[in-house]
Amino acid sequence: MSSAQKSVPDLTIGFFGVGIMGEALLAGCITAGIAPERISFSEKRDDRAEEISSKYGARRAATPEIAAECDVVMLVVKPQDLGDLLTDLGPTLPAKSLVVSFAAGKTTNFIESKLNPGISVIRVMPNTPLLIGKGMSVLSAGSHADQEQLDLISSLLAASGEVVQIAEALQDAVTAVSGSGPAYFFAFVEAMVKGGVELGLSAEIATQLTIQTLVGAAGMLVETKKSATTLRENVTSPNGTTAAALKTFSEGQLDALVAKSMRAARDRSQELA
DSSP states (O other), X not given: OOGGGSOGGGOOEEEEOOSHHHHHHHHHHHHTTOOGGGEEXXXXXXXXXXXXXXXXXXXXXXXXXXXXXXXXXXXXXXXXXXXHHHHHHGGGOOTTOEEEEOOTTOOHHHHHHTSOTTOEEEEEEOOGGGGGTOEEEEEEEOSSOOHHHHHHHHHHHGGGEEEEEOOGGGHHHHIIIIISHHHHHHHHXXXXXXXXXXXXXXXXXXXXXXXXXXXXXXXXXXXXXOOHHHHHHHHOOTTSHHHHHHHHHHHTTHHHHHHHHHHHHHHHHHHHO
C-alpha cells in the first residue's frame, strides 16, 4: 500500500535532522496521531539521540533502515547539507517512498535528480511558530507527487498550524513572507522595546507592553477577520498620536524598506537552489 492510500495514524515516518525544527515536526506527528513507535530518526550525536528517544519514544535508526521501512521520509537538514544526505540516502529509497524536504531554497527537481526515478517529492517551507503549534507550512509537489500525497502531508502538518498548497515557482516568495517573517516581527519587537527604553520605560515594562500589544493586535486580525488596513484606520485619529507615528513611518518609507528586505530574502532563497 502506498503512503497516499494510508491515513495519517497508519504512516511510518523517518526523520533526517532532529534539531529544533525537526524535533517540532516529530512532536507534531505524534500530536497528529502517529504512535511514537512508528517514528524513527537518524542522529549523529549520541546525547541528542538519547534526548529525543527519551522525550518522545521515537527510535534511532541507520539510514538504510529508515529508507527501507518508512512510508514518509522527512529531510529537515540545512540546505548546504542536503546534497550529501541525498547522495547517501538516494540509492536506498524504494520507489514507493514519499520524500518531504524542509530545506530552504532546494527545489524538488534538485532532490529528484539525486533519487531513483519516479520517487515522489514534496517541498515544504515551514516557519518557527510551528514549535508552539501555530506555524505556517507551505507545500509544493514535485513532478511525481500527486494531490493525495499533498493532502496527506497537509493533514499531518495541520497538527502544527496552518497549511497551504502552492505552485513551487512561488516558494521563494513564501520564504520571504512566512519563512523568514517571524524574524522581521522579532526585529520590530526589539526596536519597539528599545524605543520604549529611550522614552524612559524600564526594559521589563517596555517588553511587556510591546509583546502584549502585538499579541493583541494579531489576535484582532484573526478574531475580527478585518483587514490590517481597516484596523489601522480604526485606531488612527486625525492629528492624533498614532497618526504622528505613522507619518514618521511613511516619511521613512517603511513600505519600501520592507519590500526591499523581502526581495533580499527571496533572492537568497533562489541562490540556495
